[in-house]
Amino acid sequence: MRFLVTCQAVRPPEQSMPGDRVLFQPELDTADDTTVAASLCEVRPHVIISATTPSSAVLRAWRDAMGAEPIAVVRIGPSRQPEKRGLPSMEAEPQHARLPFDVPLFSVSGPSSGAGAPADPEEAVLFRALAIAERFVQEHRAKRDRATAVAPRSDGERESVLVVGAGVVNLVTAHTLLTNGYRVTLMDAGPDPRENRPWNHYGCSRGGGNARMFTLTEMDDYHPRHTDDADSNLVFDRSPEQLGWDIRRDPAAVAGDQAWVQDFKSPPRWLTHAYNHDIFGLNRRSGDLWKEWMKEQPHIFDGLHVRHDILRLYQDEADLAASRHRQDAIGATLALFGPDAVRERFPALARARHDAFAGAIMVRGFTLDVHRFMTELVDLLEAGGAELRFGQRAERILRDSADVTGVLTESGVFHRDHYVFSPGVDGGTLLGDTGLAGQVHGVLGCWTTIPNTTQPLQNSLKVARRGHIAADANVTVGEDESGRPALMIGSGYGWTGADPRNIDERKLESIHAAVADTVELLFPDIYQSIGGREGLRRTEKYCVRPWTASNLGIFQTARAVSGAFVVTGGHNTGGFAQSPVIAEAVLHALRGRHHPMHTLYHPSRMRRALGAVPDSLPA
Ligand SMILES: Cc1cc2nc3c(=O)[nH]c(=O)nc-3n(C[C@H](O)[C@H](O)[C@H](O)COP(=O)(O)OP(=O)(O)OC[C@H]3O[C@@H](n4cnc5c(N)ncnc54)[C@H](O)[C@@H]3O)c2cc1C
Structure with a gap:
């Protein structure tokens, strides 16, 4: 180009x-x-x-x-x-x-x-x-x-689809496909989310805290935005203590990790500005789809503690000013508050430390209990006749020359018309021959939960702390796993490289400590009442987000013998937020129609734009 x-x-x-x-x-x-x-x-x-x-x-x-x-x-x-x-x-x-x-x-x-x-x-x-x-x-x-896509079948049979990976992205996709007439088989190597197994038995969506947020900036581009912002190009070269993201225990464990970092650093600013615009465009479309879905099927969302309108708090004035411009430009701003107005209007924040926030912006968005949402979707899939295969790992993609013919598992081969994969951070070996191996890395985030009882917070928060390890935190109003009113706090970035288990416990601890520091900053009374840091440890956990070097998601399509083979993933901080638009793009792909996501998240987008610059991207 x-x-x-x-x-x-x-x-x-x-x-x-x-x-x-x-x-x-x-x-x-x-x-x-x-x-x-x-x-x-x-x-x-x-x-x-x-x-x-x-x-x-x-x-x-x-x-x-x-x-x-x-x-x-x-x-x-x-x-x-x-x-x-x-x-x-x-x-x-x-x-x-x-x-x-x-x-x-x-x-x-x-x-x-x-x-x-x-x-x-x-x-x-x-x-x-x-x-x-x-x-x-x-x-x-x-x-x-x-032009090379296979035409959908014309024998009058309902088309069948094997959906591999049952995180929130593919659950929303599976639900969309089922309601559009496909015969769905859902397969996941992990347990059924309804079984309530320990958090570390699950993928990112079910393994982390039971809270996720939609805002118009939820999925974002994390490249430097300005020439004087060069530090953000170094996040993968620094540990959390140095305000970077590298949390790997063994930096030499995976050979391709550094090439991936190089890919992150490669795109010129004009291209990352285009990425940012496109990611926000897809957030917006997803927001419209969420709105329609909540209107058309309110019963799905009834018990999910949906909270609308997010209060964004900023500790740093310059950060607040820059964010105001950004939120205004995408039509997200609902109201502005100075620090005193925040304490007055939101009594739960009245006792926050004096330097906790320089001001706030109320923006469009919502939060919900993602674990109940996943449970609800699995129930709906089961009730709609989908075949559920939990505890079953897809081992290998089978092909006849280039076309996908089936998926090999321990208990046999699955043949379907279409295949839709969204394996989160665990797709490495499975996606070996798709050109996507090594493209999705892990960036973990930490969670903790505190009670929301004395002067309950009503709006979920997004907390920006420039120059802090927990630079961005989501505080979600909902219920803990036992049904008590609670705030779920999720924050932090810990890059694991291609191996999501390559985690240095000491560095992980520094992210947990930073999240605890944010709790103490905003809710000092609650922090004291639960016994400070030791009390918080009881609810601490983490999960690993799928992340790409481009910061875009991945949307790859190929031919299956009688349909399409689709891989999606890597949606950094917005896999939940973008799940409806991802489902829409999958549906279009299975019907042989174009959707903007097919181009914008094409895994070769950067290579095509820049020629041979990054070596590790698929051609
Ligand atoms: C602290 C934190 C806060 C976050 N907050 C938000 C938020 O507010 N809003 C938002 O939009 N996003 C948020 N995210 C990001 C979001 O959680 C992720 O983008 C999303 O959960 C990814 O979902 P997924 O379905 O792609 O992957 P996963 O949930 O990881 O699902 C992938 C599934 O694939 C299965 N699998 C893998 N390999 C195989 C195989 N070979 N065979 C069968 N199954 C397989 C796994 O078992 C897993 O269940 C947050 C992330 C973190 C860490």
Whole structure:
């Protein structure tokens, strides 16, 4: 993929352009047609980012030079007013017009004011144009790949699907598939979530605390957002004590760990800004789907302690200001509170330490009891006739040349029309021949539970503590496992590398201690009443989130003999939040239809955008 910027109005950013993927030739802005055409034939860019529209003669020469490759023009308009962009969307930017030789024209009219847009207006407009260019070429590639999908069966039988992995992502998918007429078999190596086994027998969704949150930023991009934010590019090189994430006991245990970190560091800032926009677009779509689901089937959510409207607390003023901009830009803000107003309006926080928060933003979102939610979904699947196979591990994917023919387990081979895998952090060996082995790493987070009785908190919280090990904490209002009113606190990032069991107990302890420190900061009375840190230990646990180097999720499709083979996963801090839109994307894949997630979470997205830069990504 190659982009040529011929616009004098934007200059190359100093640090963010790798290799030769984005070329700058501003002199072409005022050059004659012959010079421009010669340059395009030599450079062979897929997209020109320009202040002017190329002439027909130039377009003809460029079109001929590119053969079957997609080409487009992104025109940067003269306006220096911030461009009023809508809320982040998962949909591609609409084309402004079609130029001669069927070349699409997109238009960007001025600096972008979107969530996380760079402060420098020239950089913002360039990043926006590059994001449009990248999406255009990626969509074209996705369309080309789609042509190979197997047509759904036409013999009138209900199509069958084997769903492997019964975490929250695949449970929502399995429920969606069942209600859309598929015959579902659900398989998980772990126990039935209804059995209430010890937390460490389960995957991430059932193994952690019984609380999850949806907000419009729940899944996020964790690359540096600004050039002066370089420290966040080093999180995998530092231990929690150094405010990093590396929690591995044996750093040499898995050979590919460092290549994965390199992949994390590889993408230029324009691309990670595009990732951020796309992740937020998918969060938004998921939010709409959650809303519809709660409206159409309220009985599913009745006993799940659903709490709407999340109070985001910020300890640091600069952090609060930056977040205000971000929350406003995505339409999440409901209200703002100064520190005194927080204590007054939310009595449960009245006794928080004097420096606990500089202010707060009430945002759209909700929390619920994820363990009961999973139980409810398994009940619904069973009642709807799904075949449940808990305690059964998928050992190997069987193929006939490239097409998937079945899944091998200890008790035999399962043949179905379709296969949908979402194995969390445990898919390593299983996904060996999919090109995805080693792509999903673990980032653990810690949990603890405290009573919510004396002056009960009513709204769930998101707590930001810049420069603290527990930098982001979710505090969820609900019930503990015994049905008593409680607050579930989940926080911290501990990178395990590809092996989710490669955990240094001492480093893990430092994250638990940081979570305890947040409890003491916000709820000093409760902290004392339960016996301080020792009291908290009784409810401490952790779970390991699936995470990718790109910070995007994974959505991979391949052919099965009589249907589709789909792998999803790696949704970092938002697997629960995005589960409805993931289910929607799976349904589209099984029906042979396109969904934006297929392109945006394509595991080769970064390789395609940057050429051969990161070595460990699937081609
Ligand atoms: C502290 C913390 C707080 C979080 N808070 C939030 C939040 O508020 N909102 C949010 O959206 N997200 C949150 N997350 C992230 C979220 O929990 C995860 O993204 C999500 O649970 C991942 O679900 P999953 O279904 O992909 O994986 P899992 O829940 O891990 O499920 C994968 C399943 O696959 C099974 N499996 C694996 N291999 C095989 C095999 N070979 N055969 C059969 N089965 C197999 C496993 O047994 C497991 O049950 C949080 C994470 C942490 C750590």
